[in-house]
Amino acid sequence: MKPEAGPRRWLALVVLSLAQLMVILDSTIVNIALPTAQRELTFSDDSRQWVVSGYALAFGSLLLLGGRLCDLHGRKRLFVIGMIGFAAASALGGAADGFTLLLIARIAQGAFAALLAPAALSLVSVTFAADADERGRAFGVFGAISGAGGALGLLLGGVLTQNLSWRWCLYVNVIIAAVAVAGALIFLVDRARPQRTRLDLAGTALALLGLFGIVYGLGNAATRGWTDVWTVGPTALGVLLVVAFVFVERRVRDPLLPLRVVLDRNRGGAYLAVGISGTGGFAVFLFVTYYLAETLKFTPVQSGLAFLPMVVLVMVGAVLSGAVLLPRIGPRPIVPIGSLLAAGGMVLLTGIDADSTYTGGVLPGLTVIGLGLGIIFGPGQNAATSGVRPHETGVASAMVNITQQAGGSIGLAVFSSLGATATTNYLTAHAGTATDPATIAQAIFAGYHFVFWVAAALFLAGALISAGLFRSGLLAVAPDAEPVLAH
Template identity: 55%
Template sequence: MSQTSQAAPVAVSSRRWWTLTVVALAQLMVVLDSTVVNIALPAAQADLQFSNGDRQWIVTAYSLAFGSLLLLGGRVSDLIGRKRTFIIGLIGFAAASALGGAADSFGMLVFARALQGAFGALLAPTALAVLTTTFTIPKERSRAFGIFGAIAGAGGAIGLLLGGFLTERFDWRWNLYINVFIAVIAVIGAVVFVVNAKREGPRPKLDVPGTILVSGALFSLVYGFSNAETDGWDSPLTWGFLAAAVVLLVAFVLWQRKAAHPLLPLAIILDRNRGAAYSSVLIAGAGMFGIFLFVTYYLQASLGYSPIQTGLSFLPMILMLVLAAQLGNNIFLPRFGPKVLVPIGMALGAIGMIYLTHLNTTSTYAADILPPLMILGFGMGTIMPASIQTATLGVDRRFAGVASAMVNTSQQVGGSIGTALLNTLAASAATGYVASHLPASAAVAADAAVASYATAYWWGAGFFAFGGILAVLLFRRKPVAAAPGTPAASGTAVSANAKAPASASDDLPEPVVAH
């Protein structure tokens, strides 16, 4: 054994599988919240009496706080400890959810949603960082990230199912109250099972200028795309915020190059494999938006499905996603690497989207909807776990939180881009269809809606196709082993059953069991 390996042992927690359960609960709570609340919006609007124009702020308040604070949340977990940050995030998210569930006015609900987003930005990257630093054995790491990636991809569909059930059977407020019960279980699990890793070296400092620049940039980016969705691309406010985002991002990059304690060391994102992984998560997030939003619209508005029926319709997609995640991370990713696996997932995503373009007002579930949803589920289950695992592979433990935050940031920005672009394109397609099929009637309006969804699916297919090409070009053919003192190389570097090359294994610390 080399001296390097004796210097910095990597702790392998004996409670790691319980830790995975706790982290999975937290991740599920954050991810499903984005769709579970959407299902409840009509009922909340009727109860609190706010306008259609105000309705979008229930969603936007969350996404603005979440998207703009993610990198800060990830860095905070690096600074004050992941276990402490994780528990604070859980308690804060639960409190904000309870406040939203008890809201008696529109303003109170918006404030609660913004508070949810802020604590979600603390919780989401910390959960992934805990997973990254807990699982250091390649075979186990692949299995754990397969489960985590499946939850990250399926959470939106699970939210539709849960939201439909809670709204129909109970009350819209239970879409928020449910988070309290999940958080209580997760907090107890975190106190008992999550290991508080010892800090190595002096306490790092927070990069305050970098934090302000990147938070402002992400806020401007998310708000710009959200404004494009509501006010259109010809709105000065849209382009003003998007331009501000570009300026602030450039300033952030320039500052990170000279900062003594950078918020996000540029080496993290400039690594070719990690950059490709972040890009894949962003593009898949943009394409995936079309699956949930427009298929939900189609099932409810065009085919007359109830919220519960709509949620159940996505169940086969979830099952295929989970199956693909386990097969990919445990069997295919160790053998072929992300350069093969991610493009295959992107290709499946494109095929599923193209399949959906053939839907019409007389389509049936078994023949026309089920097959593309299963294809899309398998595609997303192939993309997300492989990308998430690669994005966090080999990162210095001191920056595991902020590197994990980049995964969530990529997904959030991708969702914002997808929301704005696909909604705008779909609305234009609907208007054009009605104009070319005058006189207008109920049948023409129904066909126009379906035509607008098809336009969104074509663009979604284009996103996936572009993501596949980018993944082929960017991912390395041969994965790189982890650096000394970082979490051990995952199955992307070597086969789960094979021994690592001598040069790689000599550089890695010897695992020790932490009780």
């Protein structure tokens, strides 16, 4: 595809960023609305989990297929279809009169998001393919949206639920989609010719079922525990199916995922960095939100506002690293620095206790983590789609979203389990005063602190992995170029 000249590219970036914002927002915005929706529609706590899991399951399991369909049938076409479908599903969910209709709407949202997310990222990649500086700036902006969208979802969900209705957490997507579709029809250009290849049906079935099993199993871990049959069984089966998928992809003529896409060192390092960031980010969103609500007694709106400094630093870090640093020094020194900053921010959060304040206890850690995540996301998404052949940008982009989505699912399951276990262990060690309110409070903080220490170690491991995998030197600019060799 020939890159579009002039300011149209930047207007196209605005459209694509809106789409990315909508997809990321919906991973968190509904969480704030769920208690109110549950009371109004009168469904159980067990059912409430499925409103979140339904979206994640459909999104995560269909992403690779969505990315391949973008390559086969056109990115712009799939982008518009995904946007319209997402808006329709959101309108259906907003009008739901019971749990069943709400769940169907959330599953449909996830399915159309699986088309929309890889289409948007691949369009950014091919639109800004010719110039390294422009590509860096574009991915800086796009990475900022990816990193900050979850926190913005918490804020917007609180504002809409508190001042309008929980239904507006879904209706708002219709407004965003209307603007994005109009912009797509005017500003987006995709000159890539649809590929005349067959869809890899065996690979598609294995990937879909394997990803579904992993996401479903890990989702059960948070509520059922790690040894439950509904955690171990689907997760193990999903892993086996993914292994079978790899063997199939090595042998078919037109694979769903050409393995060269993920085996390149730069792209592999980028996928792992984004996945680790998605995993560690959940420790922040989940447990800091608990702390703000339960200890500091923040309202949903106040909790959302509390994340704003982090959002700003994510954007600053993404734009700075993607636009200024990456085109000059490459990803190898940048992504590890971002991971180290995120690890340091997690260590700062281990100091919070019952007497901490927001400004003295929470804010320093959030700002450092935000800067670190931004530094990871901008270069990470750029590297993940650099040096890819034009007809493979869809699946390369899908892999970015898969690692981020899988990371979030793993983070939710692992950190919920670790926090609960650390709290239980503290109460067991202090059995004599286990019913005392002060002991219970300390047990809860023991869970928080353990989670933050584990997340810090995870980001430290991410820094070491990134430093080892990324090549020295600049990224390849053209999407069909070969990766730059190490110095």
